Amino acid sequence: MAFAEIRPLANPPKRLKDPEDGRELTYRALWARLLVRDQLVREVNILQSFPLDESPDRLGELPPTGLSPWTRDNLPPRLIPEETIVKKGFKLCIVGAGMAGLYIALILDTLDIPGISFDFFEASDRIGGRCFTHEFSKIPHDYYDVGAMRFPDIPVMARTFDLFDRTGTDANKIPYYYSNGTVNCPMLFNDVRLLKSTDSPKWSTNPFNVDGVSDIYARKDPDSIMKEVMKDYVKELNDDPEKGFQKLMGVDNYSIREYLRTNTIYTDYQGIEYLETFTGSTASFNSSFSEAVIEAIDFAAKDWWCIEGGVEVIARNVWKKLRTKPQVKKKVTRIARDGPTLPRVRGVPISMSVNIEGADEALRYDTVFCTPTLGCMQKMDLRDAQLNWGQKSAIRGLTYGPATKVAIKFSRPWWITDCGITSAGIGSTDELIRTCVYPSYNLHDGNQNPTVLLCSYCWTQDALRLGSLVRPDSPNGEDELKEVMLQGLARMHNISYDVIKPLYVTHHAWNWYQDPNTMGAYASFGPADFSTLYPYLTRPAGGGLLHFAGEAMSAHHAWIVGALESGYRAVSAFFDHFGLWEAKQKLEAEFGPPPPELEVGDKGTEHLQTLLGSLSDKQRERLEAAMFEQEAGTPFHRSVPQRQ
Helix, strand or coil: CCCCCCCCCCCCCCCEECCCCCCEECHHHHHHHHHHHHHHHHHHHHHCCCCCCCCCCCHHHCCCHHHCCCECCECCCCCCCCCCCCCCCEEEEEECCCHHHHHHHHHHHHHCCCCEEEEEECCCCCCCCCCCEEECCCCCCCEEECCCCCEECCHHHHHHHHHHHHHCHHHHEEEECCCCCCCCCEEEECCEEEECECCECCHHHCCCCCCCCCHHHHCCCHHHHHHHHHHHHHHHHHHCHHHHHHHHHCCCCCEHHHHHHHHCCCCCHHHHHHHHHHHCCCCHHHCEHHHHHHHHHHCCCCCEEEECCCCHHHHHHHHHHCCCCCECCCCEEEEEEECCCCCCCCCCCCEEEEEECCCCCCEEECEEEECCCHHHHHHCECCCCCCCHHHHHHHHHCCEECEEEEEEEECCCHHHHCCCCCCCEEEEECCCCCEEEECCCCCCCCCCCCEEEEEEEEEHHHHHHHHCCCCCCCCCCCHHHHHHHHHHHHHHHCCCHHHHHHHEEEEEEEEHHHCCCCCCCEECCCCCHHHHHHHHHCCCEHHHCEEECCHHHCCCCCCHHHHHHHHHHHHHHHHHHCCCHHHHHHHHHHHCCCCCCCCCCCCCCHHHHHHHCCCCHHHHHHHHHHHHHCCCCCCCCCCCCCEC
């Protein structure tokens, strides 16, 4: 759910701790762990009901079947293989130079494991993916962030801030003024304009004169209504996390809209539209209710940061650290598994083949890390990559949220000089521009100098509507977009159009759904999507030689930290698959403990995900057939860590 403003919960749940190592554990990471365990229980028990044939793959690594059926709290432990691997050299491939691919490359280069080398391919002409900063010129602050742009100061972001530190980006970290301390930021709804402050708007008075909904909506803060709707789930998670997740899974199939309609007093169509208009973006209530609850818990922050020079500084700083640089304009068109599925048999040549557009022959690698968005993966030929049905479903069906941004360069910061918006923040409206973001990085550049304003940042249907006016070679051919922006800004700020029009210098707009190298802005999980698809997205394919990474493959999707944690998980799984235990220890020593969503211990789940991703076509097809025949779903009942 894309909230216009993410506000801290009044009474958030207490922090969780991992019972094994005492590390802090987010609720979203806990949810991800339990979903993986739930899926593994079903699959491993089915697998152990099959007779071992002459080619047992890795099923021999499972304990004797007499110990099953396994349960969610008692999964098969890791059995250290008796036979060590003769192979010492590994040629790897990283596909995609977004933040996940860059982080994988940084890990491999930093660890410098003897015998491991890699190629690194990027389809576009730039690195960073959705870490993209558009520069109008090389003058300081003459830019805006087209993609990622702000970082909440919360424990979830620890790996992102660690990346800042290890790449020197920390020196560019400056405060981002989200809402705390901001002044004179406007709200324009139903043609009524108010300025946000500690005592405005006074919701009890129906401040925006909305007469199309009842007073239970119009005379209450919409944000407080949404918190009221979620509070029982938040309380249950706080009182007893196990029962809390069981309760939340009971409504996992609901969208926010459907949950309101069937489980609350807020059932009126117009009223629900009213709530969506003020707390989200148009059609955002079609997203998952369970996702919204967890997001409200994990991603609320008082303090935020941004990057001086733009978020693309992060990608450039990682690039400087790499010995193996990404090769741009190298589009991967096909990934396939070569050779038999016998990854631990001596002397058998096995590899993944990768085809590059325009190249005559395929390249062969011992492992491939595939990091593009799922939409871009759908353009690749993956028919022989040994994907399971869940992975194929995710690549085809997981929604990526639309996002559109428009930034205008003005000859002076009129919103500061004429409107008194002196400490950044956000303006919002129900008109087409929807959300206006006042930059935090140029507050002290002077009142008569050219300044860039992110005059519109839209999600979901709002982004699709506005995106129809955006051209790939922006600002060319965007006269209508320019006019819509200037007229909307004038109304939102109660300033004359004739005042701001002459101040216009140029603009730039970006619609992420028009970008063929992303095909969407961020992973947006609908009802039951995360619980169904996440366990498959975090599992290898290609007989254990193909690993997926990227923000969509993380519990903390839609954030840079999700891309980083997915990259760590993919490298860890590669080490796990080949039994490179010393490399695995070195990974943790250099880059910190695994992401909280990943259980790597002997009684964890990583080894089982690796095993299931290493099945032969025959075993996988047999397993999937049995899964389809099995009654769908099992009761959600798992033990969870204790609270602090």
